[in-house]
Amino acid sequence: xxxxxxxxxxxxxxWVESANRPDGDFPIQNLPFAAFRRAGTRxxxxxxxxxxxxxxxxxxxxxxxxxxxxxxxxxxxxxxxxLNKLMSLGPDAWxxxxxxxxxxxxxxxxxAGRVRASLIPQANAEHVVAASIGDYTDFYTSIYHATAxxxxxRPDNPLxxxxxxxxxxxxxxxxxxxxxxQSFHRPRAQxxxxxxxxxxxxxxxxxxxxxxxxxxxxxxNAPGETIPIEEAERHxxxxxxxxxxxxxxxxPWEYQPLGxxxxxxxxxxxxxxxxxxxxxxxxxxxxxxxxxxPLPLPYLESAADRREGGFDIELDVLIETAxxxxxxxxxxxxxxxxxxxxxxxxxxxxxHHTVNGCNLAAGDLFGTGTxxxxxxxxxxxxxxxxxxxxxxxxLGNGERRTFLEDGDAIVFRGWCAxxxxxxxxxxxxxxxxxxxx
Amino acid sequence: xxxxxxxxxxxxxxWVESANRPDGDFPIQNLPFAAFRRAGTRxxxxxxxxxxxxxxxxxxxxxxxxxxxxxxxxxxxxxxxxLNKLMSLGPDAWxxxxxxxxxxxxxxxxxAGRVRASLIPQANAEHVVAASIGDYTDFYTSIYHATAxxxxxRPDNPLxxxxxxxxxxxxxxxxxxxxxxQSFHRPRAQxxxxxxxxxxxxxxxxxxxxxxxxxxxxxxNAPGETIPIEEAERHxxxxxxxxxxxxxxxxPWEYQPLGxxxxxxxxxxxxxxxxxxxxxxxxxxxxxxxxxxPLPLPYLESAADRREGGFDIELDVLIETAxxxxxxxxxxxxxxxxxxxxxxxxxxxxxHHTVNGCNLAAGDLFGTGTxxxxxxxxxxxxxxxxxxxxxxxxLGNGERRTFLEDGDAIVFRGWCAxxxxxxxxxxxxxxxxxxxx
Numbered sequence: 001x002x003x004x005x006x007x008x009x010x011x012x013x014x015w016v017e018s019a020n021r022p023d024g025d026f027p028i029q030n031l032p033f034a035a036f037r038r039a040g041t042r043x044x045x046x047x048x049x050x051x052x053x054x055x056x057x058x059x060x061x062x063x064x065x066x067x068x069x070x071x072x073x074x075x076x077x078x079x080x081x082x083l084n085k086l087m088s089l090g091p092d093a094w095x096x097x098x099x100x101x102x103x104x105x106x107x108x109x110x111x112a113g114r115v116r117a118s119l120i121p122q123a124n125a126e127h128v129v130a131a132s133i134g135d136y137t138d139f140y141t142s143i144y145h146a147t148a149x150x151x152x153x154r155p156d157n158p159l160x161x162x163x164x165x166x167x168x169x170x171x172x173x174x175x176x177x178x179x180x181x182q183s184f185h186r187p188r189a190q191x192x193x194x195x196x197x198x199x200x201x202x203x204x205x206x207x208x209x210x211x212x213x214x215x216x217x218x219x220x221n222a223p224g225e226t227i228p229i230e231e232a233e234r235h236x237x238x239x240x241x242x243x244x245x246x247x248x249x250x251x252p253w254e255y256q257p258l259g260x261x262x263x264x265x266x267x268x269x270x271x272x273x274x275x276x277x278x279x280x281x282x283x284x285x286x287x288x289x290x291x292x293x294p295l296p297l298p299y300l301e302s303a304a305d306r307r308e309g310g311f312d313i314e315l316d317v318l319i320e321t322a323x324x325x326x327x328x329x330x331x332x333x334x335x336x337x338x339x340x341x342x343x344x345x346x347x348x349x350x351x352h353h354t355v356n357g358c359n360l361a362a363g364d365l366f367g368t369g370t371x372x373x374x375x376x377x378x379x380x381x382x383x384x385x386x387x388x389x390x391x392x393x394x395l396g397n398g399e400r401r402t403f404l405e406d407g408d409a410i411v412f413r414g415w416c417a418x419x420x421x422x423x424x425x426x427x428x429x430x431x432x433x434x435x436x437x
Numbered sequence: 438x439x440x441x442x443x444x445x446x447x448x449x450x451x452w453v454e455s456a457n458r459p460d461g462d463f464p465i466q467n468l469p470f471a472a473f474r475r476a477g478t479r480x481x482x483x484x485x486x487x488x489x490x491x492x493x494x495x496x497x498x499x500x501x502x503x504x505x506x507x508x509x510x511x512x513x514x515x516x517x518x519x520l521n522k523l524m525s526l527g528p529d530a531w532x533x534x535x536x537x538x539x540x541x542x543x544x545x546x547x548x549a550g551r552v553r554a555s556l557i558p559q560a561n562a563e564h565v566v567a568a569s570i571g572d573y574t575d576f577y578t579s580i581y582h583a584t585a586x587x588x589x590x591r592p593d594n595p596l597x598x599x600x601x602x603x604x605x606x607x608x609x610x611x612x613x614x615x616x617x618x619q620s621f622h623r624p625r626a627q628x629x630x631x632x633x634x635x636x637x638x639x640x641x642x643x644x645x646x647x648x649x650x651x652x653x654x655x656x657x658n659a660p661g662e663t664i665p666i667e668e669a670e671r672h673x674x675x676x677x678x679x680x681x682x683x684x685x686x687x688x689p690w691e692y693q694p695l696g697x698x699x700x701x702x703x704x705x706x707x708x709x710x711x712x713x714x715x716x717x718x719x720x721x722x723x724x725x726x727x728x729x730x731p732l733p734l735p736y737l738e739s740a741a742d743r744r745e746g747g748f749d750i751e752l753d754v755l756i757e758t759a760x761x762x763x764x765x766x767x768x769x770x771x772x773x774x775x776x777x778x779x780x781x782x783x784x785x786x787x788x789h790h791t792v793n794g795c796n797l798a799a800g801d802l803f804g805t806g807t808x809x810x811x812x813x814x815x816x817x818x819x820x821x822x823x824x825x826x827x828x829x830x831x832l833g834n835g836e837r838r839t840f841l842e843d844g845d846a847i848v849f850r851g852w853c854a855x856x857x858x859x860x861x862x863x864x865x866x867x868x869x870x871x872x873x874x
Contacts, residue, residue: 135612140695150694160693165636166627170695171608171702175572175796176660185661187793190603190734199602201734201792223613223704224622224874250793256597257587258577258607259696262793265608267660297627297638355638356624356687356699357874359612437661437794 001233001304002281005095007031007102010422014105015112016119018052025415025425026050029282031101032238032273032426035082039126047078047086049098050273050427051105053122058097060118061104066111071100082132083237083274087218087362091234094218095278127179127272130240131216131363136177136268137353138212138244138367139169143343145372145380152388153252164293167300167344167352172244172367173265180429184245184267186406186436192253199253203436206248206389207404210370211317211380211412213339214242214270215346220361221354229302232350233277235360239311239346241271241412241429242367248383248403268367269431271412279424283416285310285340299355300348309345313426314338315371315414317380321399322407331411332395334385337371337378339414406435438670438741439718442532444468444539447859451542452549453556455489462852462862463487468538469675469710469863472519476563484515484523486535487710487864488542490559495534497555498541503548508537519569520674520711524655524799528671531655532715564616564709567677568653568800573614573705574790575649575681575804576606580780582809582817589825590689601730604737604781604789609681609804610702617866621682621704623843623873629690636690640873643685643826644841647807648754648817648849650776651679651707652783657798658791666739669787670714672797676748676783678708678849678866679804685820685840705804706868708849716861720853722747722777736792737785746782750863751775752808752851754817758836759844768848769833771822774808774815776851843872 007029013020014028026032032050037043048055061067062075074097077085086094104115140146143163150158162168186207190199218237221227227235244264251263287309295301302309315338318331344352349366370380379385382403385393392400404410414426444466450457451465463469469487474480485492498504499512511534514522523531541552577583580600587595599605623644627636655674658664664672681701688700724746732738739746752775755768781789786803807817816822819840822830829837841847851863 135610138695153694161634162629162636162690162693166691168691168695169698171610171698173572173608173795174611175657175798175801178660185794189793192599197598198731199599199734201736220612223615247793253599254603254605255694255696256599257590257692257696258575258605259692259694261606261608262789262795265795266793294635297636299638352699356626356684356703357622358610358699358702361612364612 001284001308002278004281007099008282010420013107014051015107015109016052016054016105018054022423024052025427026052027422028102028105029422030275030279030424031098032275032279033083033130034272034274035128035130036125038120038124045081045128047080047083049101050122054119055122055125056101056115057118057120061115064114064118066104066114067100070096082363083130084132084363087131087237090219094237094276098276098278129177129179129270130272130274133174133177133363133365134361136172136174136365137169138172138369139167139344139349140369141167141342141344142370142372144341144374145370145384148372148379148384165297167348169353170259172268176265177268177270180269180271182267182269183432183434185434187247187266188436189247189250189262190253191249204247204249205403207433208246208248208382209410210244210246211315211337212242212244212370213368214240215349215366215368216240216274217360217364218362220364221359223359224357226357227350227354229300229305229347229351232347235350236277236346238274238276240274241414241426243269243410243412243429243431244367245431269429271427271429273427275424275426280311280416282421283312283418283424284308285312287345288341288343299351305345305347309347310340310342312338312340313414313416315412318411319395320409320411321405323399324397329397334393335377335379337373337380339371341373342368342371404433406433408433438721438745439715441718444536445719447857450544451488452544452546453489453491453542455491459860461489462864463489464859465539465542466859467712467716467861468535469712469716470520470567471709471711472565472567473562475557475561482518482565484517484520486538487559491556492559492562493538493552494555494557498552501551501555503541503551504537507533519800520567521569521800524568524674527656531674531713535713535715566614566616566707567709567711570611570614570800570802571798573609573611573802574606575609575806576604576781576786577806578604578779578781579807579809581778581811582807582821585809585816585821602734604785606790607696609705613702614705614707617706617708619704619706620869620871622871624684624703625873626684626687626699627690628686641684641686642840644870645683645685645819646847647681647683648752648774649679649681649807650805651677652786652803652805653677653711654797654801655799657801658796660796661794663794664787664791666737666742666784666788669784672787673714673783675711675713677711678851678863680706680847680849680866680868681804682868706866708864708866710864712861712863717748717853719858720749720855720861721745722749724782725778725780736788742782742784746784747777747779749775749777750851750853752849755848756832757846757848758842760836761834766834771830772814772816774810774817776808778810779805779808841870843870845870
């Protein structure tokens with residue numbers, strides 16, 4: 001697990017004043033990375049770090065002489081349109097760069113002048129997906145989600161017997177992963193109308209979101225090698241918010257026997273800022289596995305993972321309908337959850353994925369699976385909130401929803417906050433549903 | 438469907454004499470593409486075309502002036518370590534290059550001198566996977582395989598109700614796809630011992646192959662756009678042999694509810710030479726769907742697909758055990774099948790994959806799924822040949838197998854042959870099982 005260091009000091013303040021707001025996502029203790037360029041330009045995308053409402057253009061800061069030694073070397077790897085190069089340098093390089101950024105952005109930093117000219121307002125930037133994603137794997141780490149969904153499909157047997165042993169995962173589609181702001185046309189596909197034996201092709205009527213986090217792999221393993229759980233987190237670069245858009249009426253007809261396909265692969269949206277595990281170190285949480293459950297198999301077990309394999313990350317789901325936009329009404333909070341409820345930890349996912357020698361690479365992305373919590377109002381999808389579409393949800397402005405309508409946008413926000421530690425935020429991921437073509 | 442042109446003339450002969458052997462895989466009518474370099478060197482990988490027992494080094498031939506016009510432009514795209522650039526130029530470019538190669542390699546070609554110095558013996562070359570594979574999707578197109586496997590898991594209900602409607606597919610792992618010659622350590626993963634309720638981690642005892650073809654996408658589609666079945670084959674670059682290695686004891690425990698994962702993602706092996714759809718044009722075959730089955734939904738139906746959506750490709754599976762290698766015994770043929778038995782066609786797979794707007798890209802790979810034929814001896818896996826491991830197979834030298842042993846190598850060969858047409862071969866894909874680590 002990542003140890004605390006001087007970058008975590010909650011008393012640190014930045015000369016970038018917007019970073020010192022107590023409710024801000026990007027204080028000097030966070031410093032997440034993203035791929036960006038100034039909006040509306042043809043500039044090359046490159047890597048920046050968030051500070052307050054600004055972005056440090058890391059290549060520009062390097063040229064200005066803001067870094068030296070290992071950090072300067074890592075900064076060279078930021079002259080790339082994605083994080084893959086920086087990722088491949090490994091956790092020591094990530095940490096050196098982050099610590100150098102912390103020093104350069106701290107109040108009274110001697111080299112502040114070298115960095116100031118490389119700041120770009122976040123409001124003036126546009127993003128792409130932060131890494132070139134070789135392979136995307138989606139997991140199923142919330143036992144509350146697995147139980148709730150299982151109950152809809154199999155009322156007598158909601159949780160399958162493998163759940164408490166196997167961190168269930170499956171391969172997803174990398175090509176359709178987009179960055180916050182992504183919109184997609186309501187997909188058309190085969191669905192089986194109720195009571196019929198022949199399917200039809202129709203625009204999905206059950207478009208849903210899934211509240212997830214994404215886990216970016218920083219360094220991989222050679223084919224045939226495993227990543228032991230004790231080393232797993234050194235292979236993880238950081239986390240993003242992830243919306244696993246789902247067509248609930250497509251999935252039941254297509255998913256036997258090989259799993260979800262067209263129900264999931266039309267779009268997945270992630271937030272631009274990758275929050276490093278180092279930044280999240282003050283928010284580690286114990287694993288939630290109850291004592292009455294079987295112990296994990298040895299390759300999924302370590303003392304550190306048991307003690308602090310989890311992360312205390314608050315998650316909020318908001319809906320913004322077309323009417324809300326037109327009338328200037330505030331988005332409505334559909335649910336609030338927390339990553340600490342996940343049954344399987346990040347380290348367990350990495351250890352499981354590689355136990356058979358499957359090779360991971362820099363830029364691979366894991367989805368955690370829908371992060372529903374134990375309470376009904378912590379459900380991470382409309383499928384759960386509406387009891388499979390049977391109980392419409394009334395929004396704050398009186399509109400009702402079972403599944404998403406054309407023009408609906410979904411926003412996830414994520415943050416860590418606790419007395420005695422700086423707030424660490426993820427920003428947001430927003431995506432919206434366009435009418436079927 | 439691809440039309441016949443002058444490159445298909447069975448009377449064509451090459452000045453490369455090894456191309457004129459009637460039983461050779463690579464006559465002048467074939468001209469498949471691969472990524473290669475001279476073995477044992479640090480040369481950059483580049484694109485070549487097979488002719489007889491030689492490779493035309495396309496960048497070298499271009500520099501020597503062997504091509505002009507559109508073909509020369511396409512040849513520039515071969516100065517790359519993978520086929521992706523050439524793929525992205527589209528089917529007209531592929532055809533121009535292939536026709537120019539045919540002219541340059543034909544007996545009496547005026548520019549033979551410009552090409553001769555760019556020939557490299559295949560025996561002196563090494564390969565990598567021909568394309569950078571963004572996403573890999575594995576399908577399930579043999580109704581005979583689906584029924585046989587279904588019978589092992591669900592004796593009363595072998596074929597699921599969606600099979601004749603949905604070209605079932607799922608996302609696979611791209612990172613562990615290797616080229617012929619790949620070997621892998623017997624994977625370790627969770628298995629549930631018979632009669633037990635708690636799993637153990639063990640080296641798989643049921644390693645199997647799956648006889649498949651791979652379909653390389655040449656040009657993709659934008660997110661949200663579909664590829665209509667009538668245009669589907671123009672997006673397909675060509676076919677390879679594909680071995681979808683499988684751990685049969687891992688799959689049953691892990692695959693519910695989201696599909697196969699560690700049972701499949703440790704290794705997949707493909708042949709180096711990509712045979713273009715244009716080369717396969719003389720071997721088109723009618724679709725096999727019986728009249729008693731439901732008609733495909735309109736997006737999966739076209740007159741051309743019904744008439745000649747299939748391919749008449751003979752497929753042979755051979756095993757070479759450690760004993761065979763030691764004693765100089767010939768590999769043993771385990772099964773012989775043909776791609777023409779597939780229930781779903783290549784064009785149907787492309788149309789289905791994109792009906793919901795999922796975006797494909799140059800270099801994406803589809804696996805057809807195990808290509809078992811209607812007869813028991815045409816089964817494409819040991820799972821089927823051994824009736825789920827219950828009936829050992831006796832090899833020609835007296836050895837017996839239910840599943841693969843350490844040191845076993847599996848070879849697939851594929852070819853098209855018919856009176857009045859030139860033989861079009863795929864070469865082979867070979868892979869082998871190493872002991873567990």
